[in-house]
Every structure is written in C-alpha cells, then in structure tokens.
Amino acid sequence: MNKKEIIAEIKESPHSKVKVAIVDIDGVLRGKFMHKDKFLSALEGEFGFCSVVFGWDMADEAYDNVKVTGWDSGYPDFEARIDLSTYRKVPWEDDVPFFLADFSKQTGDALPVCPRSLLKKVIKETEEAGFHPMFSQEFEWFNFIKSSEGDGPGNNLQPITTGMFGYSILRASENSTFFHDLFELLGDYGVPLEGLHTETGPGVYEAAIQYSDVLEAADRAELFKSGAKEIGIQHDIVASFMAKQNSTFPGNGGHIHQSLWDAKESNNLFFDAKAEDNMSDLMRSYIAGQLHFLPHILPMFAPTINSYKRLVEGAWAPTTLTWGIDNRTTAIRALPLGEKAARVEHRVVGSDVNPYLAMAACLASGLYGVKNKLKLDVPKTVGNGYENLKNGSLPTNLLEASNAMKSSELAIELFGNTFVDHFTSTREWEWRQFSKEVTDWETKRYFEII
Numbered sequence: 001m002n003k004k005e006i007i008a009e010i011k012e013s014p015h016s017k018v019k020v021a022i023v024d025i026d027g028v029l030r031g032k033f034m035h036k037d038k039f040l041s042a043l044e045g046e047f048g049f050c051s052v053v054f055g056w057d058m059a060d061e062a063y064d065n066v067k068v069t070g071w072d073s074g075y076p077d078f079e080a081r082i083d084l085s086t087y088r089k090v091p092w093e094d095d096v097p098f099f100l101a102d103f104s105k106q107t108g109d110a111l112p113v114c115p116r117s118l119l120k121k122v123i124k125e126t127e128e129a130g131f132h133p134m135f136s137q138e139f140e141w142f143n144f145i146k147s148s149e150g151d152g153p154g155n156n157l158q159p160i161t162t163g164m165f166g167y168s169i170l171r172a173s174e175n176s177t178f179f180h181d182l183f184e185l186l187g188d189y190g191v192p193l194e195g196l197h198t199e200t201g202p203g204v205y206e207a208a209i210q211y212s213d214v215l216e217a218a219d220r221a222e223l224f225k226s227g228a229k230e231i232g233i234q235h236d237i238v239a240s241f242m243a244k245q246n247s248t249f250p251g252n253g254g255h256i257h258q259s260l261w262d263a264k265e266s267n268n269l270f271f272d273a274k275a276e277d278n279m280s281d282l283m284r285s286y287i288a289g290q291l292h293f294l295p296h297i298l299p300m301f302a303p304t305i306n307s308y309k310r311l312v313e314g315a316w317a318p319t320t321l322t323w324g325i326d327n328r329t330t331a332i333r334a335l336p337l338g339e340k341a342a343r344v345e346h347r348v349v350g351s352d353v354n355p356y357l358a359m360a361a362c363l364a365s366g367l368y369g370v371k372n373k374l375k376l377d378v379p380k381t382v383g384n385g386y387e388n389l390k391n392g393s394l395p396t397n398l399l400e401a402s403n404a405m406k407s408s409e410l411a412i413e414l415f416g417n418t419f420v421d422h423f424t425s426t427r428e429w430e431w432r433q434f435s436k437e438v439t440d441w442e443t444k445r446y447f448e449i450i
Contacts, residue, residue, distance in 0.1 A: 006087050007043070010036055010097055019090065019098045022049060022080060023115050025426055026058040026303070027354030029226045036097075043084070046105055048077030054113055054422070057429060065425045068113050068418070078103050078111055086219055091188040092181075092231055100219060112418040115356035119218055122364045122414075129371060131260040131269065133363055136194070136211035137221040139351045140252040141228065142245050143178075143203045146236040159203025160237060164249075166200035178235040182207070186227050191220045201249040211257065214359055221254075221355035243302070243350035244309035251310025251317050252351035256362050257335075259343040260286065260370070271342035277325055277380075278336040284376040287323050287332050287344060289369020290362065291378055291391070294321055294331060294348065296408040297415075298394060298401040299427050300361035301348045305434045308397050310350050313386045318347050321391040322381045329385035331394070348394070357423075364414045402427040 001009070010018065018039040021031025030053050034042070051069035056062045062071070069075055086100035102120070103111035110117035126133050144157035160178075165171045172179050182205075183196050192210040199206040207228075209220050225241055232239040244251040260269045260282065272280035294301075302308060310317045316328065323332035333345040344366070349358050368374075381388045395401035405411050406424040 001087065003043075003084055006084050007040065010040065013097055015094075015096050017096065019093075019096055020082060020101055021098070022053065022101050022103070023222055023354065023356060024053045024058075025113065025115065025354065025357075025423060027115070027222065027225075027352075027357070028058050029222060039082075039099075042082060046079035046081050047101075049080040049101070049103070051075050051078045054078075054111075057426065057433070061433070063426060063429050065429055066422055067425075068111075068422055079105060081105060088190045088223075089188075091185045092234055100222075112416055113422045115354050115360070116215075116218070118415065118419060119215060119356045119360040119363075122360045122367070123214055126260075126363060126367050127263070129367065130263055131367075131370075132263055132265050133214040134211055134259050134261055134265075135214040135217035135359055135362075136209050136257045137217060137224075137349075137355060137359075138206065138208040138253070138255050138257070139221070139224065139228075139241065140199050140204060140206045140254075141351055142201070142240045142242070142252065143175075143205060143232065144238045144240065146233070146238050157238060161198070162202050164200045164202070165198055168198045171198045175235070175237070178232065178237055179205075181231050181235070182228060185231055186224060189223065189227055191224050191227060199250075201245075204249075204252070214258075214363060218355045218359045221359075225351075225355075241351040243304065243307045243352040247309070250315050253310075253317060253347065254349045254351040254353050254355075254358070256346045256349050256358060257343045258286075258346065258362055258366065260366075268339055268342050270344070271336060271339050273339075277334070278338075278342070279334060282370055283334070283336065283342070283344070285369040285372075285374050286366035287334060287369070288374035288376040288378070289367065289372070290332055290344070290346065290365045291321050291323060291376075292369065292374060293361075293365035293410060293414070295392070295395060295404055296410045297361050297365065297405055298348070299398065299405055299424065300357045301346070301353060302350055302398070302401065303354065303357070303427065303430075304352050305398050305430060307350050307352055308395075308401075311348070311394055311396075317350070318385060318394070320385055320388055320393050321378070322385040322388050323376075323378060324381040324385060327381055327385060329383075330381050330388075331385070334380075360415070368414065397431075398427055399431045402431065 017033040052075045055069040080101045089095040102116035103114035161171045194208040270283035318331040322330040324330040
C-alpha cells in the first residue's frame with residue numbers, strides 16, 4: 001500500500017486510535033496509543049517521544065553512566081518518525097492499526113543510539129556498495145503456564161509440556177490452540193513463519209521466520225517476540241526468550257540467516273557452482289569479516305548476563321571462533337545449498353538479542369570483510385568445533401565482552417563512537433546490577449558450610 005492508501009484506510013478505520021511503538025537499546029518494544037487525528041498529523045514530520053527510553057534499562061531503572069539523556073538534561077523528547085512501510089493490524093486486538101517508528105528525521109539525520117536507525121545506516125552502506133541483503137531469524141523459547149500468583153520466576157512456573165521432545169507432534173498437539181494461533185495470527189500480523197515445532201526441553205518451541213530484506217526481517221523478528229508473548233497471554237501462557245532458563249537444559253538460540261544478492265535481487269552472490277564447496281569469494285570474505293569482528297562486538301549478539309550461560313560447550317551454542325559447512329558446533333555455519341538457498345547462519349546469536357543490533361552487527365562485519373577483500377584464512381572446522389581452539393574463543397562473560405567492545409577501534413569504525421560508548425555503558429550497568437545481588441547459588445553454597 002502507498003501512503004495515500006494507508007492514510008485513507010486509517011481515516012476509515014472503526015478504531016479511534018493507532019498503536020505506535022519504538023525499540024529501545026535492550027530490544028524491548030515501547031509504545032503508546034495515539035488518537036488517529038494525532039497520528040495523521042504526525043505523518044507530516046516528526047513527533048516527540050520521551051528520551052527516557054534510552055535513559056533507563058529494561059526494568060525502568062535510570063542509568064547513571066550514559067550521556068545521551070539523563071537527569072542533567074531533564075529527559076527531553078527526542079524526535080521520532082513513523083515508518084508507514086511497517087503498517088500492520090493486530091489480529092488479537094480487533095485489528096487495531098499498528099506502526100513502528102524510529103528516531104530519525106526527514107532530513108536523514110538519525111539518533112546514533114536508535115537500534116532501528118543504526119540498522120538502516122548499515123543497510124544504506126550495503127546498498128551503496130551494490131548489494132541487497134536478505135535475512136531471516138529463528139527463535140527458540142520456553143513457554144510456561146501462567147500462575148495466578150504472578151509471572152515472576154520465583155513463582156516456580158511450570159512448563160506447558162514436560163520432558164525432552166524435539167520435533168514432537170504429540171507435544172505440539174497438547175497445546176494445539178496456542179500452537180495454531182501462533183502460526184496463523186502471526187501470519188495475519190505480517191510475521192509469516194516458515195516453520196514451527198517443539199524443541200528439546202520442557203515447553204520449548206522453535207519458530208523460523210520467512211526471509212525478507214534485512215530491515216523487514218528485523219521488524220518481523222522484533223514483532224515475533226512481542227507477538228508470541230501477547231498471544232501467549234491469551235492462552236494463559238508465559239513466553240520467555242531468556243538465553244538460558246536452566247543449567248540442565250540447552251539454551252535458546254536466535255540464529256540469523258543471511259545472504260547478499262545483487263542490486264536487482266536476481267542473483268545470490270554467495271553461491272558459485274565452480275568454486276570449492278560452492279562458496280563464492282564474496283561469501284568467504286563475508287564470513288572472514290564476521291569471524292574477525294566477533295570478539296569486538298559480541299555484546300550485540302550476547303547482550304545480557306544470562307547470554308553467556310548459553311555459550312558453553314556441548315549446549316548447542318558455539319564457544320570458539322570457527323566456521324564450517326553445515327556444522328552446528330561452529331560460530332558460523334556456511335550453507336552453500338544452491339543458487340537460491342546459499343546463506344550464512346550466525347549461531348552465536350541468542351534469543352535474548354535486540355534483532356536490530358544483532359542484524360546490524362552481522363551485516364556490518366560481513367560487509368567489512370567484503371569491502372576489504374578479507375581472506376578466509378581460518379580453515380573450516382570438520383567435526384567438533386568446541387575442540388578447535390586454533391583461532392581463539394569467545395569472551396566468557398558480559399563484562400569481558402563489553403570491555404573488549406568499548407576499547408575496540410574496529411567497533412567504533414563500524415558503528416561510531418556515540419553508539420559504542422552508549423551501548424557498552426548500558427552493558428556495564430547491567431553487569432553492575434547483577435554484581436550487587438546475592439544469588440540463590442551463593443546462598444546454597446555458602447549459607448551453612450562456609
């Protein structure tokens with residue numbers, strides 16, 4: 001639909017309001033209802049959105065170490081802009097109109113710390129280099145029975161199914177109304193799924209979102225996470241995208257699939273039928289760039305304290321700077337499967353990521369490798385990637401990863417000093433919040449015996 005058609009449909013909508021949302025640094029969808037008259041007037045330019053969304057964490061606690069906004073500036077409004085191409089109707093809310101916005105202006109200027117604007121910046125650089133990026137994301141997540149006592153983790157929520165049943169038809173049928181609603185309602189919401197199945201672990205599902213251009217892919221990924229939670233509530237189910245729910249079970253991945261096409265979107269530039277493993281030189285350079293940057297930008301793929309509990313040996317998540325052909329133990333899984341399907345899967349990414357930041361990191365690092373014609377000097381891993389330490393390992397916790405990113409000139413080259421400073425400061429804040437807490441593990445270990 002073009003702008004004129006969208007405006008006409010909003011005017012004729014039986015709803016008096018429109019839902020508008022932005023994405024904060026943690027990937028949390030923040031938004032509000034706008035009267036449709038106010039919404040239509042906002043389309044002519046920018047509208048004010050409180051800057052506190054970049055001045056507090058996911059629990060609404062104000063940062064004391066960021067510069068973009070704060071008590072010293074009075075948390076003024078930042079100018080946001082509605083993206084009409086994101087128009088959707090929310091099928092589980094009586095088809096109320098929905099739009100995404102980001103902190104950018106008609107002049108092209110954008111807020112450097114806005115995740116969606118950062119991705120758009122990287123996309124522009126990619127298109128100027130003559131490439132069209134196609135992406136998709138898949139998510140694994142836990143589903144719990146909603147408790148009458150509340151949804152907090154301390155209330156011992158029970159998973160909707162028991163046992164380890166990956167790809168189970170039986171377990172899917174146990175909650176068939178929820179399962180079918182996820183597939184159908186998300187499709188109606190403009191988040192079409194390629195596949196949906198149970199994963200190994202109690203109450204775990206996995207969904208693969210259909211591929212698209214990268215900005216649409218990030219929008220779909222963001223709205224998938226929010227949509228799965230909202231649909232779950234309709235079924236008294238709590239959806240959780242924590243990277244690691246329990247030390248006993250595997251973690252939840254948020255793997256990102258990527259390919260570069262020509263500007264006409266007619267040729268997949270990752271595939272070369274005459275090359276070794278059918279991998280083009282461009283695909284090899286793209287992977288080389290991603291491996292080169294992984295230690296410098298890991299918090300964009302693993303943004304929380306909990307992320308690093310998933311990145312452990314033998315838990316279906318990588319720990320080493322490796323790549324391989326269709327190898328699920330490596331950080332980068334190359335899939336040169338044909339002219340249409342050739343792609344790269346980034347397996348470090350967890351389900352707890354901000355999709356815009358994770359995709360920006362994938363694309364920017366891969367593009368760096370292509371532009372600089374980096375050679376894929378790291379031999380492909382055949383066999384167990386956990387045992388291949390020749391190219392190094394990933395940082396093991398959020399503080400280590402954040403310090404590496406904060407001091408990295410390479411990270412600043414890709415994303416700018418303002419973003420890197422703000423983002424790593426928010427990760428340092430997250431580490432500080434964790435470090436001052438007394439955990440159950442400490443109590444169990446030290447309370448009596450020490």
